[in-house]
Amino acid sequence: MTSDSELLVPLHVAYIKSLGENKDDLVYHMTAHLRLNAIYWGLTALCIMNQKEALDREEMIGFVMSCWDDEAGGFGAHPDHDAHILATLSAIQILVIQDALDRIDIPRVVKFILSLQQPSGVFAGDSFGEVDTRFSYCAVNALSLLGKLSELDVEKTVAYIRSCKNFDGGFGACIGAESHAGQVFVCVAALAILDRLDEVDHETLAWWLAERQLPNGGLNGRPEKLEDVCYSFWVLSALSILQKLSWIDSDKLSSFILSAQDPDSGGIADRPGDMVDVFHTLFGVAALSLLGYPGLVDLDPVYCMPASVIEAKGLRKSWQA
Ligand SMILES: CN(C(=O)[C@H](Cc1cnc[nH]1)NC(=O)OCc1ccccc1)[C@@H](Cc1ccccc1)C(=O)N[C@@H](Cc1ccc(O)cc1)C(=O)NO
Numbered sequence: 001m002t003s004d005s006e007l008l009v010p011l012h013v014a015y016i017k018s019l020g021e022n023k024d025d026l027v028y029h030m031t032a033h034l035r036l037n038a039i040y041w042g043l044t045a046l047c048i049m050n051q052k053e054a055l056d057r058e059e060m061i062g063f064v065m066s067c068w069d070d071e072a073g074g075f076g077a078h079p080d081h082d083a084h085i086l087a088t089l090s091a092i093q094i095l096v097i098q099d100a101l102d103r104i105d106i107p108r109v110v111k112f113i114l115s116l117q118q119p120s121g122v123f124a125g126d127s128f129g130e131v132d133t134r135f136s137y138c139a140v141n142a143l144s145l146l147g148k149l150s151e152l153d154v155e156k157t158v159a160y161i162r163s164c165k166n167f168d169g170g171f172g173a174c175i176g177a178e179s180h181a182g183q184v185f186v187c188v189a190a191l192a193i194l195d196r197l198d199e200v201d202h203e204t205l206a207w208w209l210a211e212r213q214l215p216n217g218g219l220n221g222r223p224e225k226l227e228d229v230c231y232s233f234w235v236l237s238a239l240s241i242l243q244k245l246s247w248i249d250s251d252k253l254s255s256f257i258l259s260a261q262d263p264d265s266g267g268i269a270d271r272p273g274d275m276v277d278v279f280h281t282l283f284g285v286a287a288l289s290l291l292g293y294p295g296l297v298d299l300d301p302v303y304c305m306p307a308s309v310i311e312a313k314g315l316r317k318s319w320q321a
């Protein structure tokens with residue numbers, strides 16, 4: 001069997017395990033600012049392939065705690081980096097998957113997250129103030145995993161997301177920004193967590209999402225853009241939440257994702273022939289899981305975490321199978 005007809009699970013597991021070992025090559029140092037996010041990406045990909053034990057649990061929890069920024073009350077993406085809401089979400093996602101939330105001071109983290117909400121209702125990523133609907137999703141996802149959604153000003157949060165809805169049914173990074181599949185994912189997933197999917201024009205948005213599929217089977221993030229494996233997840237997750245997964249040709253998309261695998265060293269790239277990375281490896285197997293690829297563990301599309309973990313916390317929605 002060649003690589004573009006089956007998922008090379010053992011190779012992808014070996015690739016993810018090797019990431020922490022090659023500390024000498026340049027890529028390792030160039031990606032220090034994403035390290036904690038990359039651990040969430042690697043761990044979640046392993047969970048989907050049912051190989052969670054491939055990485056050492058205590059060593060991982062130790063690294064997460066080494067990224068704690070005690071002054072801010074949040075996590076940075078690397079030891080001694082400033083706290084950021086993206087890294088804080090990754091830290092919480094890792095600890096929830098490893099059943100180790102008892103290691104953190106939950107009220108302190110909740111205070112950090114809530115401190116980032118702006119008067120407009122949008123969230124900033126950190127104290128430097130860059131705002132983006134991505135960060136609103138991080139806040140809603142993290143507070144939900146911590147069981148503290150009751151402390152969020154839901155109306156203000158929803159009002160800002162509503163103001164980012166475009167005529168094509170999609171959402172942008174901020175008011176007036178064009179629709180982009182990544183931003184559609186974060187806005188639809190945040191509204192799903194808040195039980196406010198009534199804010200979405202389901203038919204219009206599902207049509208815009210289905211329009212992302214190109215003749216080669218891959219999905220792009222915006223009209224006229226190139227196909228990219230990670231957009232498979234952003235688009236499929238939003239369609240899954242809208243219960244319109246059937247609007248995508250899943251056989252052609254699965255073949256596209258499988259063709260982006262590196263058949264020698266493992267890993268998945270953004271498109272066939274490019275360099276693999278752990279980000280596209282996660283979102284490739286995540287998309288295959290949503291498409292029902294045989295032997296993969298069910299993924300919750302809203303949290304991008306194993307469905308069993310979300311189920312155990314009582315966070316699955318009534319409309320989810
Ligand atoms: C910072 N970043 C990006 O900008 C990527 C770059 C890219 C990958 N393929 C095409 N471009 N873009 C990206 O993640 O866009 C998807 C997205 C945009 C906005 C909101 C949500 C998703 C990637 C890292 C990366 C950089 C360069 C190459 C590969 C991965 C990244 O960290 N993305 C974030 C996007 C994101 C952020 C927050 C979330 O809650 C969910 C997703 C992430 O996945 N965090 O866990």
Ligand SMILES: [Zn+2]
Nearest residue numbers: 228230231270
């Ligand atoms: Zn990509």
